[in-house]
Amino acid sequence: MVSSATRTQKGSGLTLALLAFAQFIVALDYNIVYVALPDIGRELGFTAQSLQWVVSAYVVAFGGLLLLGGRAVDRLGARRLFIAGLTLYGVASLVGGLAQGPGVLVAARAAQGVGGALLTPATLALVAINFEDGPVRTKAMAVWGAAGSGGLAAGALLGGLLTNYLGWTWVFYVNVPLALIAVLAAPRLLGADARATGPKTSFDLPGALIASVGSTLLVFGLATGPESGWGSSRTVGTLAVGFVLLLVFLIVENKTRDPLVPxxxxxxxxxxxxxxxxxxxxxxxxxxxxxxxxxxxxxxxxxxxxxxxxxxxxxxxxxxxxxxxxxxxxxxxxxxxxxxxxxxxxxxxxxxxxxxxxxxxxxxxxxxxxxxxxxxxxxxxxxxxxxxxxxxxxxxxxxxxxxxxxxxxxxxxxxxxxxxxxxxxxxxxxxxxxxxxxxxxxxxxxxxxxxxxxxxxxxxxxxxxxxxxxxxxxxxxxxxxxxxxxxxxxxxxxxx
Structure with a gap:
């Protein structure tokens, strides 16, 4: 098994600042797009019904792939996935700002969600790795949580300021330099991922696929229910299939020697x-x-x-x-x-x-x-x-x-x-x-x-x-x- 570290390390103030900054970026993006939605709808030709996908595409990808992202962090290394998630976040934000039509922007938002599904568990795992269990880690988690609150506030404020004075594209462009700063700092502040030790284990590909598809369908149904109607065949069918797949996932995990989720x-x-x-x-x-x-x-x-x-x-x-x-x-x-x-x-x-x-x-x-x-x-x-x-x-x-x-x-x-x-x-x-x-x-x-x-x-x-x-x-x-x-x-x- 590949893990990010075999022992808890003592983290520095700069390490904590980097991890809190990553959470700030994720929280910032959660709120920053809302104020810009009317302008985005007008300029890119979204309908009143389709505009919600600027939000929902992110939510579906992020919520549906978190389990896969979390296990990938444990197997491939927290620092490696931290950098990959930030890179994907930055590239997707750039593509979103350059988008000239609804399809490209929705795809960019989904890619941001994938980046978030890698970045969030990686960041939390790095807090656990770099700060010893007890009061030290508790303090680090408190700072991490405060950074998230700051990101939510900054998102609401920046969303209004950037949209009013620079245009809606800047609610996406602003993520690019932030992600770049964090990517450049990560190799200097985070220790290398530990090499695999002990017997080799499988990645549980069947469990990963079932969990990802089931979670994605469940979140998709919940995100589109208000638009399609909770009693519509699309909503009911999507939720039902997602729920059944998650039940199948539990059965598969119970029979797998090295499960995605023990x-x-x-x-x-x-x-x-x-x-x-x-x-x-x-x-x-x-x-x-x-x-x-x-x-x-x-x-x-x-x-x-x-x-x-x-x-x-x-x-x-x-x-x-x-x-x-x-x-x-x-x-x-x-x-x-x-x-x-x-x-x-x-x-x-x-x-x-x-x-x-x-x-x-x-x-x-x-x-x-x-x-x-x-x-x-x-x-x-x-x-x-x-x-x-x-x-x-x-x-x-x-x-x-x-x-x-x-x-x-x-x-x-x-x-x-x-x-x-x-x-x-x-x-x-x-x-x-x-x-x-x-x-x-x-x-x-x-x-x-x-x-x-x-x-x-x-x-x-x-x-x-x-x-x-x-x-x-x-x-x-x-x-x-x-x-x-x-x-x-x-x-x-x-x-x-």
Missing amino acids: LRMLTGRGLAVTMLVFFLFQGTLATGYYLFTTYLQNVLGYSPLAAGLAFLPLTLISMGSSTKFVGPLMGKWGVGKTLAFGAFFTGLGMGILAVGMSTGGSFWALVPGIVIWGLGGGIAFPSLFIAAAVGARPGEQGVASALASTSQQIGGAVGLAALVAVANAGIDVSKGATPPVGAVVDGLQLTGYLAAVITIVAAALALLFQPPAPEPTAEPADGAEESSQDQSAAQVTGAV
């Missing part, structure tokens, strides 16, 4: 609980962003740029919360309680934000909810990825982070589609008429309350988290090392 990783109350909490949390988090921006623009009349600026307090509070509170809380309470604490206050903040919405309201009525949401989200988000990494073997950090990220992507698609449907249930726009402001606010408030309840339920489920116990191994030296690492994790995170 099923033991999904047993117990560690990674499985993390994936469930992430599924619920990301669905409500994506909904929260939708509620906030919809209220600002459709009710308060903010411009896209002003709405982007309005996200700045939420992001700054979240970044500060990540860097200030995650480490101390982990040391005091462990992973499960810290995650539950963060998720609870995220849900509470969303509920209070919904209370502050009204037809004649103002931004200041939203501030209490923004503050509480930012504090809770800044703690919960990095805690979820820390929970996914706890107890993962040195050669399985990539697939563990990929499983968590896959549940994140699917949860976001499911939650957003379902809760937006709730928000629009009482609004009739069949004839294109502008909906009454009161009806819009009522729908947003109801959805905000529902999202708050679901997030608090996720917080309760987080209390079930328990890191896996150290596993015995046939090799005394390696077993002693692995047991020591697991015991260190247990001491720092605590079993809830």
Whole structure:
């Protein structure tokens, strides 16, 4: 087996800065395209129905290939896949900016998603490799999470600025120099991937193909459901085939000697609980962003740029919360309680934000909810990825982070589609008429309350988290090392 390292190394500040910068790039691209969509649709000739593929192509490729990307990281090396993912990201961004028609741009967005599916698990695996288990890694994950929050804010702001002053193409071009800087820095700051040791193992090609196709179809169905209709033959058929393929994948993995995803990783109350909490949390988090921006623009009349600026307090509070509170809380309470604490206050903040919405309201009525949401989200988000990494073997950090990220992507698609449907249930726009402001606010408030309840339920489920116990191994030296690492994790995170 090829892994990125056989031992945890001590990472430097520059190494952490590079890994956080990579997460910043991914988060930046998640938000930056939204403000530019109207201009993209007009200039490239997208229809109202097809424009959503500028977003969906990225989501489908990213969410569908995460498992394959995570296992590739474990087998081919985290640094190698980190550089490959960044390179693909940069090239695809350049092609997207040069696109003269819908087909090329959608293909470029899909290629960006493939790059993200390689880059995200590689980055998380490199954090695990370069920063020793315990407080050091917890602090590194907090910085990584804060960089993601910063990228989301920068995406909203840059999307408006670049589109207004330089044109929509620059929401793609801006990624090119950022990716190039990271690619040039990676060989200097990241240690070489370790050579393969021990007996050669297969890559589980059947499992990889089944998982990739099944996940892609599932995410595709979720992404296109609102457009095609949830009861349409395309949506139902796609979701059904994707679900069946994932069931087949589990059967194949159970019979494969060297599986893509060892099923033991999904047993117990560690990674499985993390994936469930992430599924619920990301669905409500994506909904929260939708509620906030919809209220600002459709009710308060903010411009896209002003709405982007309005996200700045939420992001700054979240970044500060990540860097200030995650480490101390982990040391005091462990992973499960810290995650539950963060998720609870995220849900509470969303509920209070919904209370502050009204037809004649103002931004200041939203501030209490923004503050509480930012504090809770800044703690919960990095805690979820820390929970996914706890107890993962040195050669399985990539697939563990990929499983968590896959549940994140699917949860976001499911939650957003379902809760937006709730928000629009009482609004009739069949004839294109502008909906009454009161009806819009009522729908947003109801959805905000529902999202708050679901997030608090996720917080309760987080209390079930328990890191896996150290596993015995046939090799005394390696077993002693692995047991020591697991015991260190247990001491720092605590079993809830």
